[in-house]
Amino acid sequence: MLVLRAYALASFAALSASRAPIEALASTQVDDELRAHFECAARCASMPESDRAILENTWRSVGCEEGGPGAHPICGSSMEQLCVGACGGGQQDMTTWLPGAFGSRSPGIAEKQIGGFAADYEAHHACSARCAQEGVSVDAAGPDAAERALETLNRCGVVQLVGAYELTELDRFQRAFDALKSKATAYKKLLDTKQLHDGRSQVYLPFTTPFTSRKALGVGDLVHGVLAKYFRTSGMGFGIDHASVLVSASHSGNQSLHPDVPYFKGLTVSVHTALRDVTTEMGPTYFCPCTGEALIREDWPSSAAIKMSILKRQDCLASSLAPKLTRRGTITVYDGAMFHKGLENGSEQDRPVLKLEVGADDFPDRRNYIQLASASAKKQTLKFRAALGPPLMGDMAPSSTEL
Numbered sequence: 001m002l003v004l005r006a007y008a009l010a011s012f013a014a015l016s017a018s019r020a021p022i023e024a025l026a027s028t029q030v031d032d033e034l035r036a037h038f039e040c041a042a043r044c045a046s047m048p049e050s051d052r053a054i055l056e057n058t059w060r061s062v063g064c065e066e067g068g069p070g071a072h073p074i075c076g077s078s079m080e081q082l083c084v085g086a087c088g089g090g091q092q093d094m095t096t097w098l099p100g101a102f103g104s105r106s107p108g109i110a111e112k113q114i115g116g117f118a119a120d121y122e123a124h125h126a127c128s129a130r131c132a133q134e135g136v137s138v139d140a141a142g143p144d145a146a147e148r149a150l151e152t153l154n155r156c157g158v159v160q161l162v163g164a165y166e167l168t169e170l171d172r173f174q175r176a177f178d179a180l181k182s183k184a185t186a187y188k189k190l191l192d193t194k195q196l197h198d199g200r201s202q203v204y205l206p207f208t209t210p211f212t213s214r215k216a217l218g219v220g221d222l223v224h225g226v227l228a229k230y231f232r233t234s235g236m237g238f239g240i241d242h243a244s245v246l247v248s249a250s251h252s253g254n255q256s257l258h259p260d261v262p263y264f265k266g267l268t269v270s271v272h273t274a275l276r277d278v279t280t281e282m283g284p285t286y287f288c289p290c291t292g293e294a295l296i297r298e299d300w301p302s303s304a305a306i307k308m309s310i311l312k313r314q315d316c317l318a319s320s321l322a323p324k325l326t327r328r329g330t331i332t333v334y335d336g337a338m339f340h341k342g343l344e345n346g347s348e349q350d351r352p353v354l355k356l357e358v359g360a361d362d363f364p365d366r367r368n369y370i371q372l373a374s375a376s377a378k379k380q381t382l383k384f385r386a387a388l389g390p391p392l393m394g395d396m397a398p399s400s401t402e403l
């Protein structure tokens, strides 16, 4: 079986197909820690059924079968991810727990596999260096904007569509949001100060006009076409997960580096519209381009090893990207599996962003991001999901998504 068993997803081959040519790269050493992480992942990727059964028992014992991904932190994980988390954590004696993959009679890993990882690691450096140096902006009004945006999103994991949200439309959104803010009771019911960290808060949008159209949420035809193609690569439709306005308050701190979903690439995508110009001082979002776990079995051990080392070091392993100026109306689209963080907002101004998250097929329900939200926020979000669900975020006609 080629694909890691998680959510019975289709092949992600095209998502990870765009690799920079290895020969053009500067040499990048695989250190002992990375090598150990790769060894964990490579062993986990080829574990026998007997080990898988042990992991599945653990997974069931915490209520994942009945409760879905929200029931326990391990419930959204594939067995390979559980295995690699335990192995990388170093607290479990893997040789006795999963003897098939780690015991004295296990096949182990070959030098050839380490060589393959070294090449993948170099490719990761080259990929992120290109994204950081060339940037990830695409002029929404420029020629071939949709193709360029999709190519950048696939290659870097993030793209910024400059001018994608028409400014007079954004004024209308802002007026409606200000009106919501003035209704103190309703606003408070939709406010979430718990789920986001380090001085960020969000207000879930109510399912009322003008917020009910996908365009008002940042998904005009250009973004819609890009998202449709991005999810279609893996054979999936997409729909809304939740919509809110996120505020990084003036003087809020540096976030820790995180992915929004601790799973694979291609399951959730964030669509952030800048509601005002974002300067370096206001702490833009900082990305580790080309990160996130690949779903196809051949690519997964390398991407998982890189992810584990990023988590441990709390920094990108290769080049990072933090746009110096993001103009109001720019829409930043990024895969939720990619590592990122909001930087410290050292300015005197809040940094508000219209934050839409979309997910593959039934993934938003399975992920259950809103489980900690207020009753009002849940109710409104479920209305959005019913109206703007898969296969094409409320649209039924595939022709409307052609690029």
Ligand SMILES: O=C(O)CCC(=O)C(=O)O
Residues within 6 Å of the ligand: 196, 197, 200, 248, 260, 284, 285, 286, 340, 341, 342, 343
């Ligand atoms: O503040 C940002 O730019 C990113 C926010 C974010 O990623 C989060 O709160 O999860």
